[in-house]
Amino acid sequence: MKEKCSLDKLPIGITGIVDRVNCNENIKNRIFDFGIMENSLIVPLFSSPFGDPSAYLVKNAVVALRKNDCKDIIVTPV
Amino acid sequence: MFSTDKSSLKDTDISNCDYKISLAGNPNVGKSTIFNELTGLRQHTGNWTGKTVEFARGSCKINDAEFCVTDLPGCYSLLSFSGEEVVTRECLTKNRNDCVVIVVDSGVIERNLSFALQVLSVQKNAVLCLNLCDEAEKNGIKIDCDELSLNLGIPVVRTCATGKKGIDELKQKIYEVCSGKIKCFSVNRNFEGIDILSEKNYEQNIEKLSQISKKISCACVKYEKTDLNRRTKKLDKILTSKVTGIPIMLAMLGVLFWITVTGANYPSEWLSCLFGFVKEKLYILFEILHAPDVVTGLLIDGVYTTLSWVVSVMLPPMAIFFPLFSLIEDSGYLPRIAFNLDKYFSRCGAHGKQSLSMAMGLGCNACGVTGCRIIESPKERLIAILTNNFMPCNGRFPTIIALLLMFFAGTAFTLSSSLEVAALLIGIIVFCVLITLLVSKLLSVTILKGEQSGFVLELPPYRKPQILKTIVRSLLDRTLFVLGRAVAVAAPAGAIIWILANVHISDVSILKYCTDFLDPFGRFIGVDGVIIMAFILGFPANETVIPIIIMSYMASGTLVYYSSYDQLFQLLSMNGWTITTAVCTIILCILHYPCSTTCLTIKKETGSLKWTLVSMALPTAMGIVLCMITAGIMRLF
Numbered sequence: 001m002k003e004k005c006s007l008d009k010l011p012i013g014i015t016g017i018v019d020r021v022n023c024n025e026n027i028k029n030r031i032f033d034f035g036i037m038e039n040s041l042i043v044p045l046f047s048s049p050f051g052d053p054s055a056y057l058v059k060n061a062v063v064a065l066r067k068n069d070c071k072d073i074i075v076t077p078v
Numbered sequence: 079m080f081s082t083d084k085s086s087l088k089d090t091d092i093s094n095c096d097y098k099i100s101l102a103g104n105p106n107v108g109k110s111t112i113f114n115e116l117t118g119l120r121q122h123t124g125n126w127t128g129k130t131v132e133f134a135r136g137s138c139k140i141n142d143a144e145f146c147v148t149d150l151p152g153c154y155s156l157l158s159f160s161g162e163e164v165v166t167r168e169c170l171t172k173n174r175n176d177c178v179v180i181v182v183d184s185g186v187i188e189r190n191l192s193f194a195l196q197v198l199s200v201q202k203n204a205v206l207c208l209n210l211c212d213e214a215e216k217n218g219i220k221i222d223c224d225e226l227s228l229n230l231g232i233p234v235v236r237t238c239a240t241g242k243k244g245i246d247e248l249k250q251k252i253y254e255v256c257s258g259k260i261k262c263f264s265v266n267r268n269f270e271g272i273d274i275l276s277e278k279n280y281e282q283n284i285e286k287l288s289q290i291s292k293k294i295s296c297a298c299v300k301y302e303k304t305d306l307n308r309r310t311k312k313l314d315k316i317l318t319s320k321v322t323g324i325p326i327m328l329a330m331l332g333v334l335f336w337i338t339v340t341g342a343n344y345p346s347e348w349l350s351c352l353f354g355f356v357k358e359k360l361y362i363l364f365e366i367l368h369a370p371d372v373v374t375g376l377l378i379d380g381v382y383t384t385l386s387w388v389v390s391v392m393l394p395p396m397a398i399f400f401p402l403f404s405l406i407e408d409s410g411y412l413p414r415i416a417f418n419l420d421k422y423f424s425r426c427g428a429h430g431k432q433s434l435s436m437a438m439g440l441g442c443n444a445c446g447v448t449g450c451r452i453i454e455s456p457k458e459r460l461i462a463i464l465t466n467n468f469m470p471c472n473g474r475f476p477t478i479i480a481l482l483l484m485f486f487a488g489t490a491f492t493l494s495s496s497l498e499v500a501a502l503l504i505g506i507i508v509f510c511v512l513i514t515l516l517v518s519k520l521l522s523v524t525i526l527k528g529e530q531s532g533f534v535l536e537l538p539p540y541r542k543p544q545i546l547k548t549i550v551r552s553l554l555d556r557t558l559f560v561l562g563r564a565v566a567v568a569a570p571a572g573a574i575i576w577i578l579a580n581v582h583i584s585d586v587s588i589l590k591y592c593t594d595f596l597d598p599f600g601r602f603i604g605v606d607g608v609i610i611m612a613f614i615l616g617f618p619a620n621e622t623v624i625p626i627i628i629m630s631y632m633a634s635g636t637l638v639y640y641s642s643y644d645q646l647f648q649l650l651s652m653n654g655w656t657i658t659t660a661v662c663t664i665i666l667c668i669l670h671y672p673c674s675t676t677c678l679t680i681k682k683e684t685g686s687l688k689w690t691l692v693s694m695a696l697p698t699a700m701g702i703v704l705c706m707i708t709a710g711i712m713r714l715f
Contacts, residue, residue, distance in 0.1 A: 064536075
């Protein structure tokens with residue numbers, strides 16, 4: 001098993017399993033709504049022209065998240 | 079932007095109909111398309127989250143029963159406690175619904191199911207509408223409808239992106255559910271322990287629901303391909319890449335403006351010729367009828383002149399710009415703009431989705447302000463509302479185009495001059511965006527300090543817009559909108575201004591008193607009293623600014639009959655307009671208080687007089703200062 005890291009450190013194209021979502025309350029709910037929660041799979045797809053935010057594939061949909069929020073999402077690379 | 083028919087709104091008085099149904103679902107799953115198909119109305123649709131922020135109501139007849147249909151704003155969950163989601167939840171829990179049509183995107187079914195389950199926990203009678211089925215099938219997603227129906231305990235119907243297909247079946251199922259022919263059952267809803275209305279157990283609730291939806295989708299959905307949405311991935315590589323992302327965005331804007339400027343010129347000329355011709359005939363007619371001078375002046379010089387300006391100059395650019403803009407909207411490119419620019423919005427303490435409300439502001443600032451509801455956090459939303467007016471709306475845009483054509487491109491209309499105007503327009507839009515960012519930054523470090531909230535934005539797959547339908551629809555709506563506004567606002571404004579210009583007190587007209595009074599101040603900031611007066615009188619509708627200027631000049635003795643930019647240019651030059659005047663007028667046009675409708679909308683959305691006043695004072699002060707600086711610099715040369 002590879003070492004856990006935060007979502008913003010996960011390389012593009014590598015699938016991660018969400019371990020924990022530590023975001024603060026006002027964004028946590030929204031992140032859950034998109035299906036990003038414990039045990040769900042997430043793949044970084046590409047970043048925007050200025051490097052932030054980045055797009056992720058979650059449950060078949062493409063969702064953009066800021067680096068700052070991704071720091072609080074802990075994933076295990078597969 | 080919402081064009082729900084007023085007459086049908088009356089018809090659908092809730093008490094009149096036999097059954098009441100609502101459409102609910104995640105954002106951008108095609109609820110409005112389904113709504114339009116059911117009711118025959120023409121709610122605007124677009125391929126991005128948050129296109130519909132207000133409810134729309136309509137009615138439809140199925141068999142012999144009358145149905146009242148409500149299109150709810152899309153939301154990701156009923157459990158959240160933010161903005162538009164509260165509206166949806168209230169509507170589902172407090173109002174009577176004989177049937178809820180849960181619209182889901184077949185391509186993102188697992189996440190959508192979680193929402194469907196939430197709806198089912200407060201609403202027994204429902205129909206699941208698997209929308210965008212054609213798209214999902216293309217991507218190799220196979221959904222077993224019968225199995226899904228068994229799992230959820232409600233009927234399941236497939237529909238496709240463009241509506242039409244499956245709509246009859248959907249209507250039938252709605253009818254059968256409402257009339258009790260089909261009984262929805264809750265056998266497999268083994269999540270009854272969940273009280274979705276309590277905020278406390280949010281985390282456990284949503285996790286449990288997510289597990290259930292995962293289980294259901296494992297049982298009912300098969301994925302035959304692993305590589306989904308290849309076209310979207312390819313396009314995203316180009317449209318959001320480091321190298322090409324931003325240049326392509328600017329180029330698209332440029333092409334959009336160029337087509338608008340070039341294409342609008344000809345119909346504009348034809349229309350003003352036509353109006354000029356009719357005007358002469360009207361003069362003759364009034365003479366034959368022996369109408370008093372006052373009536374002739376008021377109706378022809380006042381009302382008719384203003385009307386013809388608004389229609390001939392305002393209509394063509396809008397009739398071209400908006401259909402094209404709708405195509406971009408339908409394609410799914412708008413959220414990419416928000417994605418591309420979010421870093422800078424974030425640095426300025428604002429939200430990337432602000433670029434979406436700004437894009438709506440290009441159409442109408444009142445719509446843009448309402449559109450700010452898509453931004454969840456109150457602080458960023460307020461910033462977006464207060465700065466929306468910096469985007470020139472369709473009442474101001476043609477004024478800017480006209481001034482650019484006359485003062486910067488030469489009056490001869492050639493390819494190079496149209497390219498020049500398009501380039502200048504990009505410059506102006508970039509300027510507007512920079513001002514917006516600057517003011518957002520200022521607001522977020524001063525009066526709107528606070529912690530930055532997060533940013534989550536869905537990027538939908540690119541979809542091929544229905545070109546013909548979109549263009550025709552948008553063209554008709556826009557034309558009707560401009561014509562309606564011309565009659566409702568421009569005509570009375572024309573009458574008032576004519577009265578002001580022609581009622582004399584000791585040989586000087588009231589208008590002249592006002593403009594003379596404002597003149598020293600106007601001169602100081604690089605314009606003149608007439609222009610300042612025009613912006614003051616233009617408060618109800620910015621479209622009337624140029625006609626007011628024309629009328630004031632014409633009333634002051636310079637009798638010029640204008641029918642083209644050429645003659646208008648002469649009239650303006652004769653009254654002392656220079657490049658400086660044009661530049662300062664454009665600056666004032668962008669930077670002054672919002673129109674009355676927008677002010678009322680801001681009051682409604684913020685619920686505060688203070689913020690409404692701030693939104694008026696801020697751009698006005700900036701406009702005056704900037705004009706002063708510009709005029710000062712220009713005087714040096």
